Amino acid sequence: MSTSTSEHTTTEQATERGTRRRGIVRAVLAGGLVLGVGAAVTLAAWNDSEFATGTFGAGSFNLEGQETPGGAFSDHETAPGAALTFEVEPLNLAPADVVYAPFAVRLDAATTTDAVVTLSSVGAGANAANLTYEILTTDAFGCDADTTGGELVAAGTATTAADAATFDLTQGAAAAAGDPVNLCLIVTAGDGLVEGGAATVTWEFAAESVSDND
Template sequence: MDEKISDTVATSQTRSQRSRKIRAILAGGLVLGVGAAITLAAWNDSEFAQGTFSAGTFNLVGSTDGTTYTEHATAGAAATLPFTVNPTELSPGDVVYAPFAVQLAAATTDDAVVTISNEATTGVVTNLTYTLIQPTTFGCTSATTGTELVAAGTAVSSVPAATTFSLTKGATAAVAGAPVFLCFKVTAGALIAQGQSGTATWEFAAVSQ
């Protein structure tokens, strides 16, 4: 073979090999370049959420005059019902009347269901029955009518099961809820004993809703 031709072939082969190496290097560079691009494009973002938890306020208060409401939180601090006829001089057939009212105090955060129960009796309360009425206004007389919560003829020492009513909180934290008015009518039975004396205490237990 001619030396010039041989040199030309050799030169061509060398250039071809170099070209393949360059393409291989470039290809490797392209692969690395793509890999680097993926790493740079890995965006990071976060969201956080938290909650703050505070207990509300719940307070039931009662009134014997429909105006001044205060707490009577225990049986020992029970409000004394203002019976319109002296309940210490009962005769058979006498009926005495007493109003009461309850409401949710200002700043109370929940409505309530109130369950009535007989907390305790002391002394002798036999032959005494009562009815408990929920009128629309404060007051309690023989003419008072309304929703009957406890049926007439119920022994003073008892309350029927599931005797309840609802209370609503105030429209704003600054005002008390709407009051519920109550009327106790107690009747002395025909067999009431002379000189007997006793005390009945009712509980109004409010549960937030």
């Protein structure tokens, strides 16, 4: 009888110890979960950003010409363009006659880049093939038999010459027009000039901007 009681007591003690151990394990597990959550919170990071914005705009570009002494510069963007004033009557030519006309080009005050100008010409009419020309660059505006200057286009150039010459133009400073390039156009009638025949010659001064970023 006493043996049964002792065994019962031993069983209860064992059960109680098992219960305590399970409680300790649960407490440890619960503590581990709490520690795990705490570790996750410490992984948060600071965040910051920087932004940069570029603002862009286009410049301006315009070529203008002058055809008379003391005259204003203006645009002549399409053919036939400016009417040249020749010093000798150009409508009553005979073989070997020479006529002269001044012209000037520059970049206007709004232009924001330099330019390279390419010169070409187109002749039309019965006597176009019987005319040749020469162009000089001069210090002042004007052109006649006494004019001297640098040779831009050689004498004897055909009126149908493409890309006959190039020259530079510089933009003006502080919203001013650029310095002009003064030209003297000299046209010579050939020996084969047809009586009563007409001709027109159109010179094109094609300006191309020169980028400041090149």
